[in-house]
Every structure is written in structure tokens, then in C-alpha cells.
Amino acid sequence: MDPEWNDSQPIYRQIRDRVVAMVLDGLLKEGDPLPSVRAVATESRVNPLTVMKAYQQLADDGLVEKRRGLGMFVTTDARERLLAGEREKFLAERWPEIRATIERLGLTRELLGVIPFKTRGEG
Amino acid sequence: MDPEWNDSQPIYRQIRDRVVAMVLDGLLKEGDPLPSVRAVATESRVNPLTVMKAYQQLADDGLVEKRRGLGMFVTTDARERLLAGEREKFLAERWPEIRATIERLGLTRELLGVIPFKTRGEG
Amino acid sequence: MDPEWNDSQPIYRQIRDRVVAMVLDGLLKEGDPLPSVRAVATESRVNPLTVMKAYQQLADDGLVEKRRGLGMFVTTDARERLLAGEREKFLAERWPEIRATIERLGLTRELLGVIPFKTRGEG
Amino acid sequence: MDPEWNDSQPIYRQIRDRVVAMVLDGLLKEGDPLPSVRAVATESRVNPLTVMKAYQQLADDGLVEKRRGLGMFVTTDARERLLAGEREKFLAERWPEIRATIERLGLTRELLGVIPFKTRGEG
């Protein structure tokens, strides 16, 4: 009904991932305020609790810090820590299974599209 | 406590995926019998209903067929149909998100390991 | 209105602390199931979400593990890890301030009651 | 980002406690002026309303008194009344829980550091 949300994953997870992506892409920088819980809830027509759950998880991960009465802000070095942490998690927890599937299905670089050989800029 | 199961996915899904992998890898060929529901349930200490659900899903996908009183058997051309179907599903439903993650994290072929350029044998 | 709950702390925190205390006191041992979310909610006349929040925190802390469809169970070595972790946290985060207060107020062992000199049994 | 404030307690409470500590430690004596709301707010980069709330609470407790146009001053016998009141509050409201935690964690005097046996001078 709402094309914004993917039904195969909880909404709070998608909100969380969206923020993570924005930090990784540099759209949210250190010290930037996150849109308020209420704002996101209203705009995306989602319950505030759902947004809060996502934000709480970001805070637990140290990606965001709360300032009483003011809101939530991207922490220092959030992007660097994210890159390191998410990379490790991806390579350890997701990639082995994905790679096995790729090989099992006999998929090739032509079908998958190219993955760069050199690291792209990170700064 | 039980390292056999991944908590991030339903057990019946993992059983189903395990059978699919065995077919793709050629460990289960056309006409081969699947291990009995009871055997799998006992050995993996899982509720028989859970195994049944996995097998039922395999039957619904046309990958196995029930023969009354005998059990379930891998159907003809199961591997070929699987390859086509799973490939399509993977490329459409999973790969785009995975690829976006890879790019966002700046992962390279060195870190991921090589993916063959040419299609490997499929028959 | 309900003497069970202390108004100065969130209920979910009190539920969490209650379970922690039961593990430390040996009333809940490795592998023991936690009372179900619904059971606690009904018995304590609290919303299931509130209980869930407490239980989720216990799971995040690794004190408890979820088994799909079965419930939540005390993990191996939960008590030992709790003792170590909670001790460290208490000594680092709470005790310095508490001790400063005690000294500032000029409180003595007579007023506070005795604290044992030797470690009590832990096993 | 600002190590001055502890997120687990409201800022106005922390300001209040800071003044109380200074009185108990003799750094602020009877008749001494409190730093102005504006000064504290500027220096600690806090909303003046927050400082005001802390000062108001101190005034409500009879620890300081407002003199129109001059500011706020520590009242007579502030330290003595504080000692009595805070002691009672601490022993009744905080110490029982703290002591239970200490015993549960099996903490000893060695780990906690020594608490004097005799009452130290009280003024």
C-alpha cells in the first residue's frame, strides 16, 4: 500500500538502514541533527514508537548521541566507525552465504555487473 | 546453544535452503529420495511440523514429489528449473540491495574474493 | 497505586533488574526458561510491550537467548558474565559518585551497616 | 561531546547537586553568593531556564535565598540542614538498594575502598 516500505523487513530496520546509508554517503555528517522522531513519524505516516525503535538502535550502536530536550545528533567519527563495523559484519556474516549462493547458481560478473577492483574514495 | 540454526531466518526456511543447495550441488539428483521427515526432525532436534513445512514448500515449488507410502523424491529437471528460478529471484530480489551495500562500504574484489567471469558448466 | 513498581524508574528497567537479580541469586540457572512475555504481562498487569522491552535488553546483553517459537532461556555462563560485567560497571560508573556522597555526608559504617571484608561464596 | 553532563540525570539536577556538594565541602559558605544564572548558563553552554530551575529548587529547599537585584545567597545553617536532610534521604532512599547491589555482586571493602568507621567532624 505504501511503496516506501519493503514488507520483507521491519519498518524500524528500514529506517535505521536509511540513516546508516545517509551517514555512509555523507548526507549526514558529524554533529548533524537527525530529523526528529515526530517529524519522521508524521512524514512517513508511521507510529512514533517505530521511529524511536530505529533511533534507539542507532544510539545503542554509538552512531548517534542524544542531547536532552534537543534531539539526536550524529556522533564524531560515526562514518569511520560505521565503515569499519559494517564491513566486518558484512564480510563475516553475510558475504560467505551470498558468495556460496552466487557460485551455486553459477552467476558471473556479466550477470551481476562489475564490482570495482580498487577501493573508491572514502574521505 | 545449537549452532546448526541461524536465528535470523526461520528454521523451515533453512531446511528448505539446505535441500536446494544439495540439489544445486548435485548431492541430490533426480529421483533421489529426501531423508524422511522423522529422520530430519530427530537428528536436528526440530519439530516434525517444521520439517514438514519445509518439505511442503519444496513440493509446492515442484522440486520434489510425494509418492504415497514411499516418501518424497527429487523431480525430473529439478536442478535446471531451480537454477533458472533461483537465479532470477536472486538477481531481482537480493542482488540489487547487496550490490548497493557493497558499493556503499567501498568493498573491492580483493576483499570479497574473486567471482568467475565466465559461466561455469550448468549441465 | 501498584506497590509492585517504583515510580522513580521505568517499569521495563525494574523487570530487567528483577531478572538480573534472580540470575545473580541463583534462582534462575543456565538453560532455565524465562517466564513468557505474556505471563509476566498478565500477572503484573503490565503491557506486553513493556515486558518485551525488558527481555529484549536482556537478550542484547547476552544474558538470555531466544529460541524461535519456544521462548527465552538463560544463556550459559550468564551468572559469571553478569557478575564480572555488573561489578565493573558498578565500580566504574556508580561507586565513585556514591562514595563521594558518603564522604561528603560524613556517613560511617555504623550508619551504613557492615560490608563484609572477605568475598562471599560465588559458586 | 560535552563530558560535563551525565546523560543519565537531568542537567538541572546535576547543577543542583554541584551546588549542594560545594556547600557540603565548605567551598560555598553561609552568605556567599551563587554564581549568576547567566554566568553559569554561558560558561556551561546550558539554557538559562535550566540553571534557573536548579536554583529555584535550591531556594525551595531553603538552601539559598533570593535578594532582589543582588542574586542568590547561601542561607544560614545551610550546611547543617543539608547534612541532616541529605543523610536521611540517602539512607532511606538510596542506600538500601545500593547495599543490596553490593551484596549481590559480592563486593568487598577491598574492592570498594575503605569507609571510615568514626564520624568525621561535622562543623
Next chain:
DNA sequence: GTGGTCTAGACCACG
């Protein structure tokens, strides 16, 4: 304005 907590009640997937 901000986030934090809670309720009542619903629907879902899993075993």
C-alpha cells in the same frame, strides 16, 4: 519543541 514511557489492542510468523 525534544525524546521517554506506557496502554490497549491488533495481526503476524514460528513451532
Next chain:
DNA sequence: GTGGTCTAGACCACA
């Protein structure tokens, strides 16, 4: 039966 997610709406403390 279990936990998981979500909604709608309320009240609170804090700045």
C-alpha cells in the same frame, strides 16, 4: 503456545 511488529493515543520530563 511463543516472540515480533505496529498503531493510535496518552502523559511525562526536559530544555
